[in-house]
Amino acid sequence: MMKRGDILALGAVVGGAALVYLAAAATPDAVESWDSGSVEGWVGTDPLNAYDVSLSNPGDRLEVSFAKKTRPVPEVRIIRATAAASAGDFSGDYWWGAAITNISFSLYCETHVPAVLQVYVANTNTDNWWFYPLETPVAGGWTQYQVPLDYAAGWQLGVGGDAGQFKDDLANVAWIGVELQRNVSTSKQVYAVDNFAVNGASKLADSDEDGMDDWAEFIAGTNPNDADSLFLADVLSTNTPDGFVLQWKSAGNRVYGVHSTTNLLLDFEKVATGIPATPPLNTWVDEAATGQVPYFYKIEVEQ
Ligand SMILES: [Ca+2]
Numbered sequence: 001m002m003k004r005g006d007i008l009a010l011g012a013v014v015g016g017a018a019l020v021y022l023a024a025a026a027t028p029d030a031v032e033s034w035d036s037g038s039v040e041g042w043v044g045t046d047p048l049n050a051y052d053v054s055l056s057n058p059g060d061r062l063e064v065s066f067a068k069k070t071r072p073v074p075e076v077r078i079i080r081a082t083a084a085a086s087a088g089d090f091s092g093d094y095w096w097g098a099a100i101t102n103i104s105f106s107l108y109c110e111t112h113v114p115a116v117l118q119v120y121v122a123n124t125n126t127d128n129w130w131f132y133p134l135e136t137p138v139a140g141g142w143t144q145y146q147v148p149l150d151y152a153a154g155w156q157l158g159v160g161g162d163a164g165q166f167k168d169d170l171a172n173v174a175w176i177g178v179e180l181q182r183n184v185s186t187s188k189q190v191y192a193v194d195n196f197a198v199n200g201a202s203k204l205a206d207s208d209e210d211g212m213d214d215w216a217e218f219i220a221g222t223n224p225n226d227a228d229s230l231f232l233a234d235v236l237s238t239n240t241p242d243g244f245v246l247q248w249k250s251a252g253n254r255v256y257g258v259h260s261t262t263n264l265l266l267d268f269e270k271v272a273t274g275i276p277a278t279p280p281l282n283t284w285v286d287e288a289a290t291g292q293v294p295y296f297y298k299i300e301v302e303q
């Protein structure tokens, strides 16, 4: 028998919450290999000099170049995947809909290395361009990059920006891309990108075998590679003058709801919504829980 106040079920219940965002979702684990010989709708710009840049595909990768110059000149190449690129796999909702955890790709530097190399993720509504500086690649070969899509890893805006904004902006991505700034050399410089991928947290995998799948851990903000980190709640005390006291492990930039029932044969009813996270623990009192019947609870991650 379950005793009064047992937590029946916990986890990231996200059913209705997905309606918050209207953007189509990016495709988890989508990879663009450019093996078709086409640029697959990717586009190039030089925002510094305000012109479009042509991209090419020599057969199996996306290529971009800087022409030979007679004197040093600052130039930039941003190669972008907009909604029109790669069948839309890299635009839209990176958050609820796709649970994208990292971006990976290979970069080829024919003879030089770019003066600046960074990844961009831009939001549709705010026009925020988040960037992440990458380590210097090798000249004359390929360099593999994997970029965690995690604010704490070092994502930046030009001015300001915080973890909450980053998360909100990931809900509707207008484009994602790679920026290369011309090496100071006046020689011709050729670069290429291949196997560009956005990798998602899987509902089928439980990497740390703690009973919560990787996707649910992404939503809950727990560590999918640490079995000691999982979404847990407890009834702290019962029969207080105010009601039952619930407590759960919370993560930053989350909003919670509480569902309860007194009879497991009936549906759970939502009894609280819009509870902001107060990490590492949230406490909530069910002031309606005063009778002698059993109470069962579920904690929902709403956003
Ligand atoms: Ca390829």
Ligand SMILES: [Ca+2]
Residues within 6 Å of the ligand: 206, 207, 208, 209, 210, 211, 212, 213, 214, 217, 224
């Ligand atoms: Ca897990």
Ligand SMILES: [Ca+2]
Residues within 6 Å of the ligand: 208, 210, 212, 217, 222, 223, 224, 225, 226, 227, 228, 229, 230
């Ligand atoms: Ca875990």
